Amino acid sequence: METKAALAALAALAQDSRLAIFRALVQAGPAGLAAGRIGELTGIAPSSLSFHLKELAHAGMADSQQAGRFVIYTANFSTMNALLGFLTDNCCGGNPCSPVCSPACEPDTTEKELP
Numbered sequence: 390m391e392t393k394a395a396l397a398a399l400a401a402l403a404q405d406s407r408l409a410i411f412r413a414l415v416q417a418g419p420a421g422l423a424a425g426r427i428g429e430l431t432g433i434a435p436s437s438l439s440f441h442l443k444e445l446a447h448a449g450m451a452d453s454q455q456a457g458r459f460v461i462y463t464a465n466f467s468t469m470n471a472l473l474g475f476l477t478d479n480c481c482g483g484n485p486c487s488p489v490c491s492p493a494c495e496p497d498t499t500e501k502e503l504p
Contacts, residue, residue, distance in 0.1 A: 390471040394449065398472045401448035406433050407441045411450055414464035421463035423456075 390398075402408050409431045414422060422430070428438050442462060445451035449468040453460050 390468075390475040392475075394468075395472055395475045397448040398450055398468060401444050401450050404441070404444075406431065406437065407445055409433070410438070410441055411445060411464060414451060414462060415466075415469070417463070419463060419466075421461040423459045423461055425459075427462060 402411060410427055410433070413427055413430045424435070424438060424442065427433070427442070428435055431438075433441065442451060442453070446453060450465055451462050452465050453462050455461075
């Protein structure tokens, strides 16, 4: 992921309503949610919801598709994973990281003399 795309994604998520919408879409998984259901789950009014969904889509964080008379929104998991990869690219000083931090990330536990 390029820096410009990462900044757009982070900016889109750096707002209460959009973060709530994105989290709801992530929880819904690949099936996604209709706009009305997103509004119910997040408590966001329809007029505001469409604006926030547009901002998430513009940043590549959400996708939409027509399903009959409904528009179904889904989290763009490839963009989400690319953003996570971008943010953790040089984690632990460039050493591979695992759920438990590798030795390169461990704090210095040697005793230090007090002055």
